Amino acid sequence: MKFRLATVAWSVIYLLLLLSLLTPLRIFTVFLLIVPGVVLFSSLPFKGFLIHVIPVLLIIALQDVYLLLPAIYFLIPALLMGRVYKKGASAFQALMTGTGVVLAELLVVLLIATYTFGFDLSQYLRDQAAISANLVQQILNGNAMLPGMNWTAEDTQRLGTMMIGKVPYVLILTSFLLAVITHALTRPALSSLDVPVRKMKPAREWRLPRALIWYYLLAIVFEWIAMSSDSSWVQAVSVSMLPLIHACFIIQTIGFIHFWTHSRNMRPVIAVLLSIVVLVFQPLRIIGIIDLAFPLREAITRSKK
Incomplete structure (x- = not known):
């Protein structure tokens, strides 16, 4: 009975979160909307999941x-995240699945907006840059302490280009943030329902599939194609x-750095500091490429023996 009441409670939470989208609270609650679905799908058989979710969707439709x-x-x-939890896969796989799916959905929405409604993301961002430039120029003109300072057309163009360049990072960060929040809230919720969820692996065990190298080459080819395309969606995907x-x-x-420092019995703080260096100086990601392409960790393990 406790289990049944708990899942019904999550259905009510799901309904309230969806209804909150009609209020200003949606700015915050939108980051929680994946959680109830994951909890219900992971803790119930598929038929039970439908029994809990379909009434919520009907109420929302009304x-x-x-x-x-x-x-x-x-x-x-x-x-999809619930399926990962049901299979007993790692928390890292759940995070990557959630991030990838949300990112793919964002790109699909952008595709629909581009080809169905004629939305041009690049032009929209340039227009926003122009609006921001006008506001800045008004502030400069009205401030006697900043004489002679002007916002030029070149400044506006640079701002627009910068905003367009930040689009992929915003999409990725948003997707990752949604996945992290979902996992952070889902794990204790499922534990309270006696559904086992694996903890996040130590950083030294972080390893991505070697097929990522091929995806990297595919992305480079796609970028070449996008350079000759006028489609804002193709450019956004690229x-x-x-x-x-x-x-x-x-x-x-970062996973390799933690593995290497652990194998050398170094203090964890060294791995953390080196990881920060990698985040700041991103060309160091070539270490990760080499670690994927060649068995570096196995070589380090053999050398210790």
Whole structure:
């Protein structure tokens, strides 16, 4: 009975979170919307999951049919992350699955907006840069302490280019943040329901699949194709793929650093400091590429013997 009441409670929480999208609270609650779906899917058989979720979706549809769109949007990563937890896979795999699915959904939404509604992300960001430039110029003109300072057209162009260049990082960071929040809240919730969830592996055990090398080459080819394309969606996908794979290489590099310092019996703080260096000086991700392509860790282990 306790288990049943707990899952019903999570259904109510799911309903309240979806209804909160109609209020200003959506700025905060949107980051929690994946959690109930993951908890319900991981703790119930599929039929029981449907019994809990379908009434919620029906109530939402009666309240505002357009709320079904975000409900389904966040339900997809919930199902896939829940599947990872059900299989007993690692927490790292759950995080990567959640991040990848949310990022893919963001790109699909951008694709639909581009080809269905004629939305041009690059032009939109340039327009926003122009609006920001006008505000800055008004501030400069109205401030007697800043005589002779002007915001030029070149400054506006540079701002627009910078904003476009930051799009992939914003998409990746948003996706990763959603996955991290979901995992952080889901793990204790599932533990309270007696559903085992594996802890995050130590950093020294972080290893990504070797196939990432091929994805990297594919992303480079896709970037070449995007350079000759006028489609803002193709360009957005292109500029998102490489930073995402670069982030994976950075994770691999940090894992290798922790493995190496652990094998040399160094203090953990050294690994942390070196990891910060990798995050600041990102070309060091080449260490992660080499670690993926060649058996560096096995060589270090053999040399110790």
